[in-house]
Amino acid sequence: xxxxxxxxxxxxxxxxxxxxxxxxxxxxxxxxxxxxxxxxxxxxxxxxxxxxxxxxxxxxxxxxxxxxxxxxxxxxxxxxxxxxxxxxxxxxxxxxxxxxxx
Numbered sequence: 001x002x003x004x005x006x007x008x009x010x011x012x013x014x015x016x017x018x019x020x021x022x023x024x025x026x027x028x029x030x031x032x033x034x035x036x037x038x039x040x041x042x043x044x045x046x047x048x049x050x051x052x053x054x055x056x057x058x059x060x061x062x063x064x065x066x067x068x069x070x071x072x073x074x075x076x077x078x079x080x081x082x083x084x085x086x087x088x089x090x091x092x093x094x095x096x097x098x099x100x101x102x
Contacts, residue, residue, distance in 0.1 A: 034074040 034054045041051050052075055059070040085092065 028069065030069060030071045030073075032071070032073040 037054050054075055055072050056075050057070055057072050060068045062068065080087070
């Protein structure tokens with residue numbers, strides 16, 4: 001997998017756009033391998049949302065620094081704040097309706 005990363009991120013300014021709080025070009029992404037890889041499904045059975053990769057990429061963003069060091073780690077749960085706007089969509093629509101009606 002580490003051989004694929006340089007080809008994926010060939011844009012010369014990508015590293016400079018990331019937070020400069022980490023080391024040189026060789027360690028700009030942290031990779032954590034899975035202990036046991038999943039069996040690759042046959043091509044004729046593939047479908048959207050049916051199979052998932054062994055890994056996922058996470059990348060933290062802060063107001064002070066912007067995008068920080070990316071991390072590729074085993075597929076797992078996402079941590080999200082219960083007050084995140086994405087979870088409060090109905091409330092947002094309701095407030096928007098109130099604003100339109102006056």
